[in-house]
Amino acid sequence: MVRRPIQINTEDYPEKILSYLEDAKLYDSSCSPFAKVIFIDKNEGFYLKTAEKGTLKREADMTGFFAAKGLSSEVVEYISLDRDYMLTRKISGEDCTYYRYTEQPEKLCDTLATLLRKLHGESFEGCPVPDHTAVYLDTVEKNYKNKCFDLSYLDSSLGKLNADEVYKYVFERKHLLKSDTLLHGDYCLPNILLDDFVFSGFIDVGNGGIGDRHVDLFWGAWTLNFNLKTDKYRNRFFDAYGKNLVDLEIIKLISAIECFG
Incomplete structure (x- = not known):
């Protein structure tokens, strides 16, 4: 930090x-x-x-x-x-961009996946943001109308789409999103603190709430790629989280939504 x-x-x-x-x-x-x-x-x-x-x-x-x-x-x-x-x-420890963690990428990847699975199993009763999905989609509408977007977040498998095409893609599939999981909302390496690989705490949870688990899964895969400069840990991350809980089509949908994030 x-x-x-x-x-x-x-x-x-x-x-x-x-x-x-x-x-x-x-x-x-x-x-x-x-x-x-x-x-x-x-x-x-x-x-x-x-x-x-x-x-x-x-x-x-x-x-x-x-x-x-x-x-x-x-x-x-x-x-x-x-x-x-x-x-x-202050929370003890260092965030996950600390060199001691990034020098052990497999262990870091598995730790991120394990912590996320545990977070997603937490009770969300009393959560102050009861419908993250509605807020999430409202942001898409607002930023699309204001022509505020960043297409670099779009999953490469969707090809080269313009903003109108990405918005259409989201609009046609937004019904697939659920609101059944406690989310961090910005599940990236700088926002997860460890003390010698032991969990200390999460920070920057302002985008969290009750929403779709694939939001955090998208960001977990994204941050490993961005911070480690390789996409080789993406599948390992999903496997360690629980591959049966990961829908790659919804990951693609999240990537499209984040273009208007």
Whole structure:
């Protein structure tokens, strides 16, 4: 996880958070243009995430839900003023892009699959996002109308389609999606923390909820390809998860949906 030393003006932050920032070493740990993440090196460590007003509410709710199951970090504060502020405790270990993990790709692949299968077996009673699938498809509609898309996510087996053709593909098959599984929503190596290959916790669960397991399966296969620079672990990942639970046609559908993600 990248950490660059920074200095900030504490007057720009809510009073409830000041005691965590004062006399602490601060590091920029941001990896997205849409949110700023500061690592607060104080006591056991904290992460402070800030973004546009209202945009962290779902993440705060889902993080709290995961934390109650021992799957994520405690949300110390969630404050929505001119901007959103979410303060969480540091989770021990390193994320899965750490070289000690990527140097053992087979073990990493199997670990990701095993952890995902376990997550998908968790009860979702009380989940604050009860219909991820509806939200997921609403995003497709919105971004298609706004001509916001990235066709690089499309499964290569579908050939070269334009945005209209991809949208048509999604529209004709969206009924295949289920809402019967607790999802991470962004199941990628940087969002899974391990301590010597022992699970520590998930982060960045703001896209999670009750939805179709193939969303996480798609991202698990995608991240292994992206971060390890090879697609050779794709089938191994699906096999380790449970090949009988993986529908490759729905994986293709998810790839099309993610073009409008």
